């Protein structure tokens with residue numbers, strides 16, 4: 001039920017993992033980051049954008065990207081994840097919402113994310129029509145522990161706030 005007390009904000013979170021595989025780069029936040037390996041994925045395997053899309057969808061209980069872009073669908077084979085983000089943003093817009101800010105953490109030992117974080121922030125801010133300070137990209141290792149610590153894959157988690165209008 002909607003009334004004057006209806007919250008004008010929504011919060012969402014997302015998480016994604018891809019294992020490393022053959023290749024010479026990983027896509028992170030729409031930025032091509034040179035690396036000694038690529039990732040195994042149906043799309044370009046951009047964990048930053050996948051986590052962000054899931055956070056945006058989750059804020060409105062719209063399911064997850066696997067439902068919107070099924071891995072069984074060859075349309076998404078090698079797809080650029082920035083197109084998923086554009087689609088998710090349009091879904092929010094149609095419902096009268098926009099991203100207020102987002103905060104994303106990339107989890108891996110390598111590649112080093114720091115040198116690329118600014119480029120990712122600029123690209124995502126531009127795509128979502130946000131000021132640069134509304135898009136945060138952080139990174140952490142897991143101190144050599146777990147699958148990320150062993151260098152088997154890369155993960156990202158995202159939180160985002162949606163605001164009405």
Ligand SMILES: Nc1ccn([C@@H]2O[C@H](COP(=O)(O)O)[C@@H](O)[C@H]2O)c(=O)n1
Nearest residue numbers: 108109110111112113114139140141142
């Ligand atoms: N893939 C990564 C992981 C970490 N960083 C940056 O290194 C700093 C230290 O990381 P800790 O795991 O010790 O917290 C931190 O400032 C991270 O931003 C990175 O650039 N890429």
Ligand SMILES: C[C@@]1(CO)OP(=O)(O)OP(=O)(O)OC[C@H]1O
Nearest residue numbers: 041042043065066069070071076
């Ligand atoms: C992005 C999609 C597209 O088919 O496949 P993947 O690139 O494998 O990535 P995942 O994070 O497993 O999300 C599921 C799918 O929506």
